[in-house]
Amino acid sequence: MTQELTEIQRKILEFLIDEIKGNGIPPTLAEIAVHFGYKNRATVQQHLGAIERKGYIKKNPKLSRGIKLTLEEKFFVPRPVLGEVAAGNPLTIYPDAIDTIELPTIAKMPKDSFLLRVKGDSLKDAHIFSGDIIIVNPNLEPKNGQIVVAILDDAAVVKRFYKKKNQIELVSENPEFEPIVIERNYSSFNIVGIVVGVYRSMERKKAG
Amino acid sequence: MTQELTEIQRKILEFLIDEIKGNGIPPTLAEIAVHFGYKNRATVQQHLGAIERKGYIKKNPKLSRGIKLTLEEKFFVPRPVLGEVAAGNPLTIYPDAIDTIELPTIAKMPKDSFLLRVKGDSLKDAHIFSGDIIIVNPNLEPKNGQIVVAILDDAAVVKRFYKKKNQIELVSENPEFEPIVIERNYSSFNIVGIVVGVYRSMERKKAG
């Protein structure tokens, strides 16, 4: 359904996503033209036409700012999972890790939260299931018992946080998984944020 | 900072929120006028002016659809919770909200849908737990396998919906519970709506 975009079309699509997510409203042709240095709206018009023909957006004719993204979930774009960046932190995710997550590609993250999609069932005992979207706040101090997203040795984990005397314990709800113990001075450990909410859309099929 | 809105202004603000959340883009003055039956954009213009003076929105002058919500932290919108469902108990939907929650803006909240708070653990096998907020859309035709809110003999049930030849089956995920079978012509059965999403805030108590 979605053909390949040319380089320029891809950049324009990215700009559209940025604007729609960051600014709230889709740009006008003129605004796009200004951003890319085009002297003419018609240039943009034709690019948008191509992008629409290839199925990435839907234009509402005669309607100002009538550009809609056809992209899945509006917040996630299919991307390779390895070597992506979330909220400024380098985050490498092993496809075989217990907790793998799919990252939102939106460049402009809201300041105080971002989203991650959960894959795998290691959190099911915390009532979080594969396919759920978790809302992560990177600006909160983790408290005992809260669920945190953390980077440990370049792998992402989502687990309950417990601070002990000289170490931090990351506990899975699932008794099958042993708690991970991190010594205080361990360097390649980083808390990305605290899970403040869970959202699940029922519109698709359930994750198996 | 935010003064009281008049009744009409409040309704317009609600419409703005609905449009921005549901449609993706803020409406134009003309669209608002049409929706409220005004013959003139100037009327809307003056209402918006009042709403802006009272601090609820921010208008980007000279910009089409340049209405921004000031409430919204970009991530959460206050939404009324209309009632509670506990499987087995009669469902009361109060015209005035029993509560207000901060719903993440990613949560798809189709027009006319409403929120209910779940009580009890009868849905835990559908991955819905006590305290969760479900988003219910009353205007969709239920499809097989979808989770619906229904009223059966004055009691509320939230179960998976399956339509058979001459009957409807309501199935619990939990094999302990027998499916409920409703004959086609049974009168005291009503589908309230389809559960399109689930949201859980982690900020208060943790799930036990």
Next chain:
DNA sequence: ATCTTTACCATACATATGTATGGTATCGAA
């Protein structure tokens, strides 16, 4: 060598859009 695709430009046009201004009616407070 011709054709298609991509990537731009310019001009023209209807109308969508926000704004300014002035008017009428109702209601409650001063």
Next chain:
DNA sequence: TTCGATACCATACATATGTATGGTAAAGAT
């Protein structure tokens, strides 16, 4: 009774906006 706030209407206007159409240039395919 007068005044201000609220809630509407009408008209006028500049320009923002999407669209239609035609043209140029480069790169690659056939």
